[in-house]
Amino acid sequence: AQTVTQSQPEMSVQEAETVTLSCTYDTSESNYYLFWYKQPPSRQMILVIRQEAYKQQNATENRFSVNFQKAAKSFSLKISDSQLGDTAMYFCAFFFIQGAQKLVFGQGTRLTINP
Amino acid sequence: KAGVTQTPRYLIKTRGQQVTLSCSPISGHRSVSWYQQTPGQGLQFLFEYFSETQRNKGNFPGRFSGRQFSNSRSEMNVSTLELGDSALYLCASTKEPGQGNEQYFGPGTRLTVT
Numbered sequence: 708a709q710t711v712t713q714s715q716p717e718m719s720v721q722e723a724e725t726v727t728l729s730c731t732y733d734t735s736e737s738n739y740y741l742f743w744y745k746q747p748p749s750r751q752m753i754l755v756i757r758q759e760a761y762k763q764q765n766a767t768e769n770r771f772s773v774n775f776q777k778a779a780k781s782f783s784l785k786i787s788d789s790q791l792g793d794t795a796m797y798f799c800a801f802f803f804i805q806g807a808q809k810l811v812f813g814q815g816t817r818l819t820i821n822p
Numbered sequence: 823k824a825g826v827t828q829t830p831r832y833l834i835k836t837r838g839q840q841v842t843l844s845c846s847p848i849s850g851h852r853s854v855s856w857y858q859q860t861p862g863q864g865l866q867f868l869f870e871y872f873s874e875t876q877r878n879k880g881n882f883p884g885r886f887s888g889r890q891f892s893n894s895r896s897e898m899n900v901s902t903l904e905l906g907d908s909a910l911y912l913c914a915s916t917k918e919p920g921q922g923n924e925q926y927f928g929p930g931t932r933l934t935v936t
Contacts, residue, residue, distance in 0.1 A: 739922070740922030742924075742925075744927075749929070750910060750929065750930050750932075751927065751928075751929050751930070752912060752914075752927035752930075753927075754924050754925070754926065754927075757924055759922070798865065800865075802922045804920070804921075804922065808870075808877075808878055808919065808920045809855070809867040809870065809878055809880065810855070810857075810865075810867065810914075810925060811867075812864060812865040813864075814864050815864065
C-alpha cells in the first residue's frame, strides 16, 4: 500500500522565521512525483511545489524549498521568511506512475504564522 | 488564463436526494479529477476523466458517478444522498493524465446533507 504521513498536525511560528514541515511516505515504486499543496482558510487548494523523484536536485520556488531524501522516503517543505499569508493547511501528496495514477494525500499540517 | 471553476459553491440537500456538481477545467487541460475532502477521511480520490472516458476510479460506492463532455467540462453526481456525503468536493485539472503533471484545483463545492 502507498501511504503518506505528515506527523505534525499543527505548527506555529513567528512571522519572518523559517519553518520546516515533514512528510514521509511508503512505496515500493521508484518512479513518482511529489507535491506540496497549500489550503488557506478560503479552502482553495494551491500548488506550492513539485518534485520529480528521479531528479536529485531539490525543487525551489521563491521562499519555498524541499528536502527530498529518496532513500529515507522523506519529503519536507521549508518555508523561509514566513509571512502571515502562509497561514494555511499544508498537504504533501504523491502521484505514482504505476498503479492507480492518482494523487495520494497526507493528512495535512495546520501552519499558523503569528505576527 | 482562467483557473478551474466549480459550481455551485455551496449546496444544502436532504438525505435521499441527488446532486450534480460541475467543474470547468483550465483551458487546454483535458483531464479532470474529483476529490472528496472531509475532516475524518481527509482528501480522497473519487475518479478521473479524460477524453470523455472514466480513466480511473477511487474506492467509492456506485452512488458516486461522473461524466465528461467534449469540451472537457465534467460533472459528478451523487444519488441517494447520505449524511456522510457532507464534504468539500474538489475538482482538479491537468493537461494530460498519468504523467505526474501539476494538478490545479478549483475552489470546491461545499455539500451539506441534512
